[in-house]
Amino acid sequence: MSAFSLNHVYESQQFDRSLLDIVFSTADEMKADLQTRDRQHADALKGKIMASLFYEPSTRTRFSFESAMARLGGAILTTENAKEFSSAAKGESLYDSTHVMCGYADVIVMRHSEPGSAKTAAEVSTVPVINAGDGSGQHPTQALLDLYTLKDSFSNIDGVSIAMVGDLKYGRTVRSLSYLLTKYDKIKIYYVSPDVCRMDDDIKTYLTQNQIEWAEEDDLTKVLPLVDCVYMTRIQKERFHDPEDYVHAAGKYILDLKKVQMMKADAIIMHPLPRVDEIPQEVDQDPRARYFEQALNGLYIRMALLKLLLDQ
Ligand code: CP
Numbered sequence: 001m002s003a004f005s006l007n008h009v010y011e012s013q014q015f016d017r018s019l020l021d022i023v024f025s026t027a028d029e030m031k032a033d034l035q036t037r038d039r040q041h042a043d044a045l046k047g048k049i050m051a052s053l054f055y056e057p058s059t060r061t062r063f064s065f066e067s068a069m070a071r072l073g074g075a076i077l078t079t080e081n082a083k084e085f086s087s088a089a090k091g092e093s094l095y096d097s098t099h100v101m102c103g104y105a106d107v108i109v110m111r112h113s114e115p116g117s118a119k120t121a122a123e124v125s126t127v128p129v130i131n132a133g134d135g136s137g138q139h140p141t142q143a144l145l146d147l148y149t150l151k152d153s154f155s156n157i158d159g160v161s162i163a164m165v166g167d168l169k170y171g172r173t174v175r176s177l178s179y180l181l182t183k184y185d186k187i188k189i190y191y192v193s194p195d196v197c198r199m200d201d202d203i204k205t206y207l208t209q210n211q212i213e214w215a216e217e218d219d220l221t222k223v224l225p226l227v228d229c230v231y232m233t234r235i236q237k238e239r240f241h242d243p244e245d246y247v248h249a250a251g252k253y254i255l256d257l258k259k260v261q262m263m264k265a266d267a268i269i270m271h272p273l274p275r276v277d278e279i280p281q282e283v284d285q286d287p288r289a290r291y292f293e294q295a296l297n298g299l300y301i302r303m304a305l306l307k308l309l310l311d312q
Contacts, residue, residue, distance in 0.1 A: 049076070055113060064295075065132065135239075147180055149270060149293065164233070167233050168197055174199070227267060273294075
């Protein structure tokens with residue numbers, strides 16, 4: 001019997017340490033299962049249907065969720081671009097769409113441009129809703145796979161120091177990851193960003209309230225030798241209201257090979273992807289680069305979440 005008590009996944013604050021342990025041990029089980037010939041979980045979700053409703057573009061989140069559902073024997077309802085090809089284009093509200101979709105599917109995976117939209121959908125839905133990214137709000141399943149990757153690398157997340165670099169104002173991944181890191185001890189977070197996209201005060205206040213040490217730093221080279229993980233992010237052109245702010249921010253932090261040499265020998269480089277120019281391709285060969293492994297971990301984490309939500 002699973003002690004997984006969530007009905008929906010819409011924000012990182014829903015998780016405590018025991019729920020995180022359940023997700024990670026289930027992800028371990030999924031990973032191991034995929035490597036066996038006689039898979040035990042191949043039909044775990046047979047007869048279940050997942051609707052993937054993506055109102056914003058995605059490669060990793062959408063396809064890893066769809067792959068996860070397929071690898072567990074379930075079926076998928078999907079649309080290439082829900083903003084254009086669902087009735088949202090005719091003005092249908094998220095409230096109405098959710099009301100309807102939960103009659104057709106057993107779980108709804110949703111990406112939307114409005115912060116808080118997944119939580120709103122969850123309040124209406126009779127089936128689990130999973131937030132696959134809500135504008136500049138949160139991306140909790142990304143944060144879970146990020147932590148899983150940290151756990152893989154350091155076995156113990158307690159005591160890890162991490163630099164989050166780039167677009168911290170509009171970046172939902174760094175917001176969700178910051179929330180989840182408060183569940184661990186002796187964490188230190190360095191926020192490194194251009195002036196125009198600093199981490200918002202709500203997160204900094206939350207960290208302080210939860211006794212997490214954090215600092216802001218402008219100079220990436222000062223932080224590189226100090227941390228166990230450099231978490232790079234893309235400057236998200238599409239979220240800037242003022243094009244001049246984007247010009248000011250773009251290209252400020254590039255983790256090239258010269259900078260990588262300033263990192264600790266056993267530190268790791270993560271990135272939620274997609275990247276633009278903040279990590280040149282030449283860095284991919286460095287053994288500290290973990291972003292492709294991180295993306296693959298998304299498959300195991302999302303298999304785990306679907307199984308935990310649907311196979312109770
Ligand atoms: N990391 C992430 O959310 O990637 P996608 O936008 O491709 O889903």
